[in-house]
Amino acid sequence: MSFLDLAAQRYSVRTYSGKKVEQEKIDLILKAAQLAPTAVNYQPQMIYVLKSDEALAKINRLCRCIYGAPLVFLVCSDERRTWKSQTEPGYSAGEMDCSIVCTHMMLEAWEQGLGSVWVRLFDVAEVAKAFDLPPYIKPICLLPVGYAAPGAKPYAPWHDVYRPIADFTKEL
Numbered sequence: 001m002s003f004l005d006l007a008a009q010r011y012s013v014r015t016y017s018g019k020k021v022e023q024e025k026i027d028l029i030l031k032a033a034q035l036a037p038t039a040v041n042y043q044p045q046m047i048y049v050l051k052s053d054e055a056l057a058k059i060n061r062l063c064r065c066i067y068g069a070p071l072v073f074l075v076c077s078d079e080r081r082t083w084k085s086q087t088e089p090g091y092s093a094g095e096m097d098c099s100i101v102c103t104h105m106m107l108e109a110w111e112q113g114l115g116s117v118w119v120r121l122f123d124v125a126e127v128a129k130a131f132d133l134p135p136y137i138k139p140i141c142l143l144p145v146g147y148a149a150p151g152a153k154p155y156a157p158w159h160d161v162y163r164p165i166a167d168f169t170k171e172l
């Protein structure tokens with residue numbers, strides 16, 4: 001499948017079958033996370049693989065967007081490792097780096113026949129506390145992953161309604 005075909009086919013899966021995700025597929029998704037470009041290749045991502053009943057129960061209590069997925073990646077930025085701008089005091093590339101990492105993971109999951117959904121609807125402080133994260137580990141997003149339930153489809157009817165390219169580009 002070409003990259004653009006994969007990108008066009010992927011959608012956010014919000015209903016999962018009960019089937020567990022095989023460890024080999026988890027490893028491939030983590031490989032995609034490893035290969036992601038990050039600022040200066042500092043690789044500040046720290047990824048918690050939530051798959052125990054206890055961890056899943058915890059994240060389900062804190063976030064209503066897990067949708068019954070049997071596996072959730074909690075993608076965090078290790079702020080000790082992020083690139084900090086010399087020209088813009090206070091700027092750290094952690095969120096941008098982790099967004100690229102998570103995008104790689106989401107697309108690799110699809111390549112493996114798995115659905116996922118990017119989730120940001122949670123309280124960072126609550127999640128950090130619940131998983132006992134050190135202060136330099138900043139939760140960026142969640143990626144619930146699993147096999148789509150039969151009949152799963154994009155949630156929004158406007159899922160594949162895209163702005164024309166000319167609408168969001170300007171040649172200078």
Ligand SMILES: Cc1cc2nc3c(=O)[nH]c(=O)nc-3n(C[C@H](O)[C@H](O)[C@H](O)COP(=O)(O)O)c2cc1C
Binds near residue numbers: 013120121155159
């Ligand atoms: C930064 C970001 C945050 C998101 N947060 C949530 C979320 O908290 N809950 C949710 O169900 N979907 C969330 N989504 C998924 C988007 O709603 C979804 O990607 C968008 O509607 C496009 O639909 P599609 O992924 O099916 O193409 C998020 C996506 C992004 C990129």
